[in-house]
Amino acid sequence: MRRGSSVLGTGLLAWVRHRDPGYVVLRRAVRLTLVASAVFYGGRYGVGDATLATYGLFGAIAMGAFAQVPGSARKRAGILVAALPVAWSLVVAGTLLAGNTWAATAGMLVIGFAVAFAGVGGPRLIGLVGALQLFYILACFPPYQPETLPQRLIGMTLGVVLLAAAEMLVWPDPPPVPYRQRLADAADHLAVFLDLTAATVCGQRDPHEWEAGHAAASEAVARLRLADLPPEQRPTAADVEDRALRACVASMQVLLIKTARLAAKTPPPGPSPDVAARLLTGCAGTTRAAGRALRHGAPAVTLDGLDALIAASERAEPRVPTARDGTVLVPQLCLDAATLSVAEQVRILAISARVAAGAPAGREDAAAGAYQDLFANRRRDPWTLYWQQFRAHLTIRSAPFQSALRLAVALAVARAVAGALSLMHGFWVLLATLTVLRTSAVDTRTALRPAVLGTIAGAVASGLLMLFANRSIIYVVALPVTMVLAFTVGRLLGPAWAQAAFTLLLTFVFAQLAPGGLQLAEARLVNVLLGGAVGVLAGVLMWPRGTRRELRHNAAAALRASGEVVVGVVEAALGGERPDGALERGRRAVVLADASYAQYHGERPDPRTSRVDWPSVLAAGHHALQGAESTLYRNPPGCLAGWPEAAAQLRGVVGRLRSAYDRAAEQVVRGDVPEPGLTPVHCVDELGAIRPILGERGRGPSMRHLAEIQMFLANCTDGLTRLRPPAPLRPEVARRGSGP
Numbered sequence: 001m002r003r004g005s006s007v008l009g010t011g012l013l014a015w016v017r018h019r020d021p022g023y024v025v026l027r028r029a030v031r032l033t034l035v036a037s038a039v040f041y042g043g044r045y046g047v048g049d050a051t052l053a054t055y056g057l058f059g060a061i062a063m064g065a066f067a068q069v070p071g072s073a074r075k076r077a078g079i080l081v082a083a084l085p086v087a088w089s090l091v092v093a094g095t096l097l098a099g100n101t102w103a104a105t106a107g108m109l110v111i112g113f114a115v116a117f118a119g120v121g122g123p124r125l126i127g128l129v130g131a132l133q134l135f136y137i138l139a140c141f142p143p144y145q146p147e148t149l150p151q152r153l154i155g156m157t158l159g160v161v162l163l164a165a166a167e168m169l170v171w172p173d174p175p176p177v178p179y180r181q182r183l184a185d186a187a188d189h190l191a192v193f194l195d196l197t198a199a200t201v202c203g204q205r206d207p208h209e210w211e212a213g214h215a216a217a218s219e220a221v222a223r224l225r226l227a228d229l230p231p232e233q234r235p236t237a238a239d240v241e242d243r244a245l246r247a248c249v250a251s252m253q254v255l256l257i258k259t260a261r262l263a264a265k266t267p268p269p270g271p272s273p274d275v276a277a278r279l280l281t282g283c284a285g286t287t288r289a290a291g292r293a294l295r296h297g298a299p300a301v302t303l304d305g306l307d308a309l310i311a312a313s314e315r316a317e318p319r320v321p322t323a324r325d326g327t328v329l330v331p332q333l334c335l336d337a338a339t340l341s342v343a344e345q346v347r348i349l350a351i352s353a354r355v356a357a358g359a360p361a362g363r364e365d366a367a368a369g370a371y372q373d374l375f376a377n378r379r380r381d382p383w384t385l386y387w388q389q390f391r392a393h394l395t396i397r398s399a400p401f402q403s404a405l406r407l408a409v410a411l412a413v414a415r416a417v418a419g420a421l422s423l424m425h426g427f428w429v430l431l432a433t434l435t436v437l438r439t440s441a442v443d444t445r446t447a448l449r450p451a452v453l454g455t456i457a458g459a460v461a462s463g464l465l466m467l468f469a470n471r472s473i474i475y476v477v478a479l480p481v482t483m484v485l486a487f488t489v490g491r492l493l494g495p496a497w498a499q500a501a502f503t504l505l506l507t508f509v510f511a512q513l514a515p516g517g518l519q520l521a522e523a524r525l526v527n528v529l530l531g532g533a534v535g536v537l538a539g540v541l542m543w544p545r546g547t548r549r550e551l552r553h554n555a556a557a558a559l560r561a562s563g564e565v566v567v568g569v570v571e572a573a574l575g576g577e578r579p580d581g582a583l584e585r586g587r588r589a590v591v592l593a594d595a596s597y598a599q600y601h602g603e604r605p606d607p608r609t610s611r612v613d614w615p616s617v618l619a620a621g622h623h624a625l626q627g628a629e630s631t632l633y634r635n636p637p638g639c640l641a642g643w644p645e646a647a648a649q650l651r652g653v654v655g656r657l658r659s660a661y662d663r664a665a666e667q668v669v670r671g672d673v674p675e676p677g678l679t680p681v682h683c684v685d686e687l688g689a690i691r692p693i694l695g696e697r698g699r700g701p702s703m704r705h706l707a708e709i710q711m712f713l714a715n716c717t718d719g720l721t722r723l724r725p726p727a728p729l730r731p732e733v734a735r736r737g738s739g740p
Contacts, residue, residue, distance in 0.1 A: 019492040027173055029487035031166040032064035037480045039159045040509070050513050051148045052155035057509065058138055059087070059159030065487060066130035070123045070232040073172040077164035083128055084160055087135045088153055090115075094139025095149050101419030104140040108415045108430075111136050112408035120393045120400045120595070121386050122237025130434065133411070137430045140415065179235050180294045180356070183248050186220040187291030187349070190255060191284040193217040194342075197263040198280035201335075214260055221256050224249045225615060226594075227601040234598070238389035239382060244355035248294070250622050251349040255287075257623065257722075258345055258715060262338045275313055276339040282309040283346040290346075290353035300359035301350045310343050314704070334683035337707035341715070344630045392591045397554060399547045399592075399599040403439055410437055410538035414531055423530075424523040425510065432531025435499075437538060440546025440603050444539035448532045450496035455528040457496070458503025463521040466511070475508045482508055499528075548609040548671075551596040555617050556665035558593040561586040562624035563661030566716055569628045570654045573709055575641035578632065583625065590621045608671045613723060617668060620719040631712040639705040646706050653681060653713050660720050674723045681717040683710040 020026055036057050043053030063083075069076045093111065097104045115133055119126030139152065196213040226234045226249070235245040282305060289301040313336065393400050414433045418426030432455075436447040465474070482505045490498030507520050543549075565586045568579025597614050640646050660676035667674045 016488075016492070020488075022174055024173055025491050026488050027171045028064065029484055029491075031170045032060060032163065032487055033480055033483040034170060035064070035159065035162045035166050036060040036483060039155065039162060040479075041476075043155055043158075044512060049151055049155075051145075051151040052158075054509075054513065055091070055138070055152045055155035056159040057155075058134065059156035060163050061159075062131040062134040063160050064163050066134055068127040068130075068230070068232040070127060070176075072175050073167045077167040079124055079128070080160055080164040080167070083132070084157060086132060087156060087160065090132060090135040091139045091152055091156060092149065094136040094141075095146055095152065098140050098142055099144035101416065104419065105412050105416045107140060108136065109408050109412035112411040113404050116404035116407045117390070117393070117400065119404070120390060120398075122239070122242060123232045123234055124237065127232040133434060134431070137411070137415075137427050137434075141418070141427045176233075179229075179233065179245060180296070182220075182223055183245065183252070184291040184294040186217070186224055186252055187287050187294065187353075189213075189217040189220040190252060190259075191287040191291065193256070194259060194280055194284035194287060194346075197259050198277040198284065200263045201280065201339075202274065202277050210263060214263075217256055221252050224252065227598045227615075231598075238386040240385070241356055241358070243385075244352045247352035248290075248349060248356060250626055251345055251352055253619060254623050254626050254715075255342065255345040255349060257718065258338070258342050261715070261718060262335075262342060276335055279309050279313050279339050279343055282306055283343050286346050286350050290350045293353045293357045293359070298357075300354050300357050303347060303350055306343065306347060306350065310340065310347075313340060313343075330683075333703065333707045334711065337683065337704065337711045340634070341630070341708065341711050344634060348626065348630060392588055393595065395592070397550060397557075397592055399439075399550050399554075399596040402543050402547075402550065403599065406439075406538055406542045407434075407437060409542065410534055413538070414534045417530060417534065418527070423527060424519065425527065428506070428524060428527035429531040429534070432528040433535045433538075434531075435535075436532050437535040438546075438603070439543075439599055441536070441539040441544035443546065443604050444536050446604070447495065448536055450494060451499050451528060451532055454496035454499025454501075455503050455525055458500035458507070459521040459525040461500070462504050462507035462524075463518050466507075466518055466521065472512060475511045479505070479508045479512075503528075545606075546603045547596050547600040548603070548606050551593070551600045551609065551614070552669050552671055554589065554593040554596045555614065555621075556669045558586070558589040558618065558621035559661050559665040559668065561589040562621045562716075563658040563665075565624055565628045566661070566713070567654055567658050569631055569712065570650050570709065572632065572637040573635055573640045573705065574643075574647045574650065575638045578637050579628075583628065586621070586625050586628075590618070590625060593618055593621065611673050612668060612671070613673075616723050617664075617674065620664075620716075620723065623719045624716050627712050627715055631709060635705045635708055640702060640709070643702060643706075646702075650706075650709065650713075653710075657681075657713060657716060657720075660717075664720060664723060674720075676720045676723065678717055678720055680721055681710075681714045683707060683714050 016026060039056030039060060040053045043049050043056050063080050069079050090111065093107055097107045112133060116129055119129045193213045196210045200210050235242040286301065286306045292298040293301040395401060410433050411430055414430045418429040423429060432451065436444055436451050438444045438447055482501060486498065486501035486505045490501040503524050506524060510520055564582045565579060568582040572578050597618060660678040664674040664676045
């Protein structure tokens with residue numbers, strides 16, 4: 001018998017270990033059960049105050065089960081305590097509005113939207129949305145007892161504070177892998193790839209080794225995609241640090257593409273490859289230093305060495321590479337431009353890493369040009385930064401705005417229904433709506449079935465228990481066990497099991513607060529059915545197809561804005577104004593497109609929409625924006641003014657590129673796979689077409705500006721041609737091409 005029990009216990013532990021690596025769910029269930037049991041039993045039987053016990057229990061459950069807070073144990077505990085003032089205000093508001101159904105409904109509409117929309121402020125806020133909604137929901141139902149407000153606040157505070165203490169002291173979770181670590185690992189792989197590229201430029205490295213380095217760097221950068229991470233782990237906050245981390249991601253993605261493009265082309269003859277190789281080696285060193293800076297405790301990266309190498313490369317003689325007969329060496333000119341473009345991208349990465357590491361602004365940062373807004377943000381009030389982020393989403397085209405409005409309307413309708421019908425424990429209706437509502441009608445209907453089945457099973461089990469063993473001592477003993485089951489087995493086995501266990505938990509709680517008998521099980525079932533029906537109705541009537549339509553429209557808007565930015569860069573170089581307005585419109589469009597994709601990523605796949613390679617579509621917008629900023633920094637407005645031949649050539653290229661952006665946008669709106677109909681642009685080919693007039697410009701900087709702008713247009717073209725990802729380009733195959 002003992003042997004059989006041992007085998008059963010070993011098998012159960014192995015099952016839990018398989019389902020719950022690191023026992024993360026089990027750890028949190030144990031902490032939550034201890035805190036919730038202590039505050040509930042202490043309030044109910046120790047102090048004899050049912051209100052204090054109720055709010056203490058639900059304060060712990062709300063923050064422990066419905067909140068997904070990121071970070072280490074200490075950081076999570078700090079966030080829970082910092083959220084207390086907001087939770088107090090919601091309980092106060094709900095308590096004061098509970099006396100009138102329509103006042104409580106209006107409050108639910110306003111507070112429901114405000115709390116849900118606050119999630120656009122970052123992972124710490126979005127992780128608290130569900131918990132904060134519950135504080136108002138619980139308090140806004142009768143009985144109207146404002147005199148119990150002190151007990152409500154004390155109970156809730158005890159539950160949250162004890163849970164925060166348990167996060168640090170009771171079987172704390174192992175420290176999670178921070179996003180900074182992912183960035184640092186990607187920086188290390190990119191540094192190796194830059195070293196291999198430096199050797200490849202000089203023809204001294206086996207192409208197969210370069211391919212292996214390219215694959216490793218590509219895999220490391222792919223792990224940085226924010227949409228592939230849980231929402232609470234994404235660096236999407238409006239603060240300076242998360243903005244800098246997002247800038248690091250974008251710069252690494254562009255750096256990988258630019259370096260691969262450079263390495264895949266034939267190095268021209270002459271001494272220039274050595275100059276390019278030295279600059280690339282310096283880029284590798286700066287990238288490694290940026291990776292070290294992203295790890296906590298490492299010194300901040302400096303730009304002195306990289307700036308010196310860039311200056312030396314620009315001073316290299318002859319400034320405009322020419323052959324002995326005076327003919328301009330176009331391939332060498334394009335290689336120099338491509339190398340300087342890579343170096344500028346590394347510079348962006350280093351500046352972003354300095355900001356993320358909290359480095360004080362220094363001399364190198366003052367020369368950051370278009371990127372010093374990262375440091376300027378440090379002088380702005382945090383509320384200003386958050387307002388900027390909220391304002392970007394204050395549009396009906398924003399996926400978070402739609403989700404917040406849908407949830408607020410659904411909860412308000414549920415509150416009105418529960419109040420009009422005077423339902424017993426009517427807040428269960430809103431809890432069911434909050435549980436089943438998703439961002440599309442299909443996902444909401446899918447979530448409703450297990451919720452109903454689980455509730456029926458839990459109601460039947462609790463009803464049988466009340467019918468045949470209706471003793472309070474049984475509920476007292478069974479409650480902690482039910483909590484562990486609800487917070488572990490329910491999460492590990494699926495939503496139906498979770499609903500069944502949670503139904504038992506609620507029944508056992510309210511059976512100890514007031515005698516209810518079988519009515520408790522009946523009320524639970526009726527309320528869940530009503531709440532689920534409200535959720536399905538809201539899902540059907542408000543953006544039933546989810547985010548896919550907005551994803552198509554916002555991605556198309558980002559592509560069109562990118563085309564406008566590219567045209568603005570060329571026109572600025574030819575003597576026009578700096579395209580600051582186009583850049584700002586492009587940033588807003590990319591923000592909305594990114595948010596739409598992040599939400600779409602969590603929905604049921606749509607066969608038509610899934611045909612599009614959305615990461616590549618969004619990357620085309622990111623690359624155009626960041627490439628535009630670096631190009632404008634190195635090539636100021638008017639740098640090519642008064643050169644009609646260059647103007648005609650550049651306007652021809654950018655006109656075709658703008659048409660390709662617009663064509664791809666039209667195809668994306670329809671849900672078709674984008675085919676821009678664009679052939680790759682090569683700097684060598686474009687400059688070679690006007691080779692006879694290049695020598696007329698002498699040895700001034702205008703030819704370098706022309707080459708760098710041509711390289712920018714070539715990189716943007718690459719971004720569009722990657723909308724249908726090609727096979728990896730091998731260096732020895734690419735060398736049969738025409739050059740950068």
